[in-house]
Amino acid sequence: MARESEFLALDDRALRAVTGPNSRHVALIEDAFKVLVEAPGGGVSINGSARDRGPARRVIEALAKRAEKGAEVTEADVRAIMGTIRGGGVSADPMALPVGKRGAIVPKTNAQARYLEILARCELSFGVGPAGTGKTFLAAAYGASLLRRGQVDRLVITRPAVEAGEKLGFLPGDLNEKVDPYLAPIWEALNDILGPEDVQRRRDKGEIEAAPIAFMRGRTLSHAFIIVDEAQNTSRLQMKMVLTRLGEGARMVVTGDPSQVDLLNPRDSGLAHALRILRDVKGVGVQEFEAQDVVRHAMVERIVRAYDADAAHGRPRPDLEERPAR
Template structure:
């Protein structure tokens, strides 16, 4: 039996907040209409929603929860509606405030960094309560960015004395051998995303100052060999491109009062076919150790341009069909 169409009226007492909720030229409401399939008509500080029953209920819940967020001084962007919708579609009983109001860090531009999906929230909580956390999933899910935000927060609140950011430079051998400069100069392009994330958090001047003082270190993974890293927040990015030996080397560098976050995408391994990814290997043998937690992301957690989620889905479908 086909689901019947229904309607529902919502009223938002604070007219100024209602205007923000709707967005400029009702842009936020239009986004909801396009993604859910309902029709929303504005009636002053209220709205009239029509559509299938479950669509109307989802729309009402989404708008009411975002209105409550506005009452708590949460600054809403149009993209937040897309993120909130994904959360509620996956978990209809979810409370967006528990996710969106979790302030990880406030950037130099006074922008609040917070999780945008349930998996991102779980990831942040895992970092808070475990010494070693693996974040595994596709590009654009915030694995590295949120880890850097947590690291900067730990540094600025005195939980650690230094931040160490590292990546394997899988192309730092003969393919880059013709380039001028030493190893550090050759692999610098591989480390650029980490510099960009830091600059976003701290501002370019402060991040450069911390790097010059050695409080923040950004280096290829090979530079970690033989060291013991105490009182530090350590991030290994692009970990799918570590070998088994490199992953073991990195994990055994962790010293006292340190935390480590390892991020990677197991579908983007650039190692030779004969070489097993250290990330995939570690996931198989470390999953039952207390103090180590694995957090998995999917295309539903992508927080980049909406097309990125569709692109990832298309590649996943092609891979399965092949």
């Protein structure tokens, strides 16, 4: 098959995003699509067969769009976009959240793009799927963007402290010190999005609040964005209780992985039950992530696929007892 060349004009920012540190991004594209990518100045040239150049060009164009939105482009972005395009999908032109301290936050996969659209459209959103798909990070980013724009008065984060059980009161320190270890993923995400100083300032002012699920009882959360994290470890009663905390001007997102239930009775998981009965309720949106949506590390995707394959061989999956049909 004849090998030809085509040239894509790029500005300096897009060109840096496409080539990557030490041309690492280019190397990944070349290896995936069997093309030669060069940067002679003012853009890149793609050398290869027409069949190979097409997907390579779409990857480069998607990376350039991310750069144009002000987003940082990482190796994980390159791998995610390549996975979408090699799988026959189309890399969407997603919305950007201008809150990241290292630049705008832009979804890495089409599933993440749909997730952000659901967060923007629905009063109650669910983001469910395996670890590393960005469901918690994007929820925190979206909530932070609403807080910065003044569209909500506060960001409320809650999570079941399953490991602590009834012993939470015996842990040292005040409520924040007791709960913080269980909310480490959220704090890491917010520190990355807003910066540690801004996060601490907003916590001191009460604009960002964290509490275990048990402390939500009896409250009405108005004009707030609420994140219910690790929701697979809520009981059915806890899930009903926290979902009914929604007050005027509030929005909520529930995140979790139905395959990682830590409850003594996995069939009592409130997440699978809520998905089953609320999926078609007006104002509710659900985004299910799969192994191919993992953006944390290439190895994480392989781990998730291995566990999924093991489950497919007939080994028991109690977490799926209540999982809704696809």
